[in-house]
Amino acid sequence: MDTQHDIALTRALTGIPGPLPPSGVIHVAFPHASRFTIVGNHLAQHDGLSLTAIGIGVHIQSLPAGSQVGIKALTARFAEGETTIAAALRELETHGYLHRTRARLANGRVVTRTVFCNQPGALLRGGAVVPAAVTPTPVMRPVVPDPVPDPVRDPVPAPPPAPEPAPVPEEEERPPVRVPSRIAPKPPRRPLPQPRELTPELHRAASALLADLRRHAPELVLSEDDVEELAPGAAAWLERGAHPDAIRHALTTELPQPPKYPAKIVRHRLAVLLPPPLPGAQELTPVHRPPVTPFQTCEGCDRAFRSPDPGHCRDCRAQYWEAA
Structure with missing residues (x-):
């Protein structure tokens, strides 16, 4: 089997037009007749997404409408843990590929609506959306590679039209998982303190x-x-x-x-840990407040009034002065 595979690969390489590159990857590409998904290079070569996020984005885009793409479903499908997958989904949300919103149905039940956009830039520009049918019962199955046709003996079939994107159905509400984003900017480092005069x-x-x-x-x-x-x-x-x-x-x-x-x-x-400057003598001196005049009880009407000495209030003194 290895010999047959090497012969087929050698024959395919000879059919590539032009000189082969001296280093790097060499593409042997055959048109797909079935089970293929068109993925834009803006996702496959995104410089702001991790490799895990790119892989999950391509996987979600290849699934039929109605497939479960929550954290639990993806964790059961792949070897990555829930934390890694949750962080990748947050990256896709940050760059506009994945949208998760809550909606209330007519019966009052709250659901989470998950939408995957294959071109976030076209969504912002208001591009037209091609309608597609909804797959009623999604089934997750292992991916089986397509048979490689013989470039010499087997005729290459024409590629079928691209599959139309399908609207994503409603999913039952799940509590959101808060995972710190790995692309969040770090706080700026505090500068090294400097003296007022470095003698x-x-x-x-x-x-x-x-x-x-x-x-x-x-x-x-x-x-x-x-x-x-x-x-x-x-x-x-x-x-x-x-x-x-x-x-x-x-x-x-x-x-x-x-x-x-x-x-x-x-x-x-x-x-x-830089300590504050030592306070001077002026800062350590307690603040002197003006003395507060105490309250006294009037000897005539028992009303409270402020005065340094006991005696009569202002009204009682005025009455005594008038009587005198």
Whole structure:
């Protein structure tokens, strides 16, 4: 069988017009007579999708209308786990190939409607949709490769018209699975702190502190370039009044094991754990508030009024003055 296969492949290669490429893949393509799906290169060669997402997208596009394409169904079909498949479906949603919306039926039941668009760009441009029949009972079966025709003896049949896309029926509601997207942008790294004035004495003290870290943590072996790059960060700590022992404790305590990138660990801790500047004497001075006049009880009408000394309220004093 191997000899026959090699002979057929050699004969097929000789029938390819033009010189063969010196390296890379060589395509031996025969028109499909049945069981084929047209897939655009925008999906097969998408530079923003993972290989798993591209494969699941091609698989969904090849299924008949009404097929179950949920996480459970795809996990039962493929070897990938639920987390990987859920992340791939989220990627397809992000790039417009897959749409999952909830709809309420006339009987009040809420369902999830899954729609796969083979050309998201045409959907945004408002392209026309070709109607297709809905397959009543989808059946998932293993893919059987088509027999390879003999390019010399067997006539090549003309390809049939492309299958028309079919509307996706309603599916029962399933709770959505929240999976972090692998293509989500990472937060920007906090910059290395800088002192207000990097004097030679401050730079020398910061460099000595960084070079001395390996005495207290043998894992933190920094190169000369690392020390030169990280010296301004340590100088900012010293400028803010941090004691060298406190800086050394912050940089060497509870290190990950094993620390693969010592310079990145030191840089991260210098930026994240930077203490605030020491407050001055003016900030530490308590705020003096004006004295509050206490309440007194009027000796004439027992009404409360503010006064430093006990006695009569304003109204009672006015009555006494009028009587006098």
